[in-house]
Amino acid sequence: MTLLLDTHALVWWLTSDKQLGRVARTAIASSATQPWVSVASVWEAAIKSVTGRLRLPKPPDDLLSDAALHDAGFQTMGIRSRHALIAAALPRYHADPFDRIIIAQARVENLRIVTADPGFDAYNVSVLDARI
Numbered sequence: 658m659t660l661l662l663d664t665h666a667l668v669w670w671l672t673s674d675k676q677l678g679r680v681a682r683t684a685i686a687s688s689a690t691q692p693w694v695s696v697a698s699v700w701e702a703a704i705k706s707v708t709g710r711l712r713l714p715k716p717p718d719d720l721l722s723d724a725a726l727h728d729a730g731f732q733t734m735g736i737r738s739r740h741a742l743i744a745a746a747l748p749r750y751h752a753d754p755f756d757r758i759i760i761a762q763a764r765v766e767n768l769r770i771v772t773a774d775p776g777f778d779a780y781n782v783s784v785l786d787a788r789i
Contacts, residue, residue, distance in 0.1 A: 658783060660685060660692040661734070661763050663772035664701045664755060666787040667694055671729060672714055678789040681771050686730075692771075694731045695762055701755040739765050750779035 662670065662685070669677035670685060685692050699721045705711035713720055723733050736758060744754070744761035751757060753776075760780050763770045769783040777784050 658767070658769045659690050660688055660785065661759065661766070661768040661770050662692060662694055662698065662731070663759055663770055663774060663777075663787065664698040665773060666771040667698050667731075668702060668711065668713070669787065671720055676773070677787055680789045681785055681787045684785055685771065691730055691732045693734045693762075693766075693768060694726055695734050695759050696736055697755045697758040697762075699726075699733070734762060734766070736762075737765075747780065751776040 666677060666681065668674070670682070699717075702711060702713070702721055703717040706713050706717050719725060726733055740758055740761045742761075743765055744757040747757055747760060751760070751774075756774065756776065759770060759772075760777060760782055762768065763782045764780075769785055770777055771785045771787050773787040
């Protein structure tokens with residue numbers, strides 16, 4: 658199954674953070690198809706970076722552009738109307754709009770989410786624990 662990285666898993670990968678577990682790191686590196694990164698994760702990381710809530714080793718434009726993500730081995734996924742409609746209809750177990758769109762994208766596109774967020778478990782999506 659193709660992977661979709663949650664925002665923190667993406668940041669951990671890009672910064673070689675040890676919080677990203679060996680199993681998750683191996684799955685991302687050895688994926689038969691390029692793993693996906695949602696534009697929602699780019700947006701979230703960029704917002705957190707410019708507001709000082711996330712420290713990145715490079716400016717968001719250098720680390721999170723389509724070209725930079727492609728060079729890092731990822732495909733970027735835009736937000737389609739179907740994703741937005743599914744996200745809006747999800748039960749309110751998880752209030753974070755970035756996570757809700759990632760959950761919706763995983764459902765619509767049949768992707769496995771790499772995340773350490775236990776809030777994803779309440780939804781009918783395949784999850785790979787980013788910490789293992």
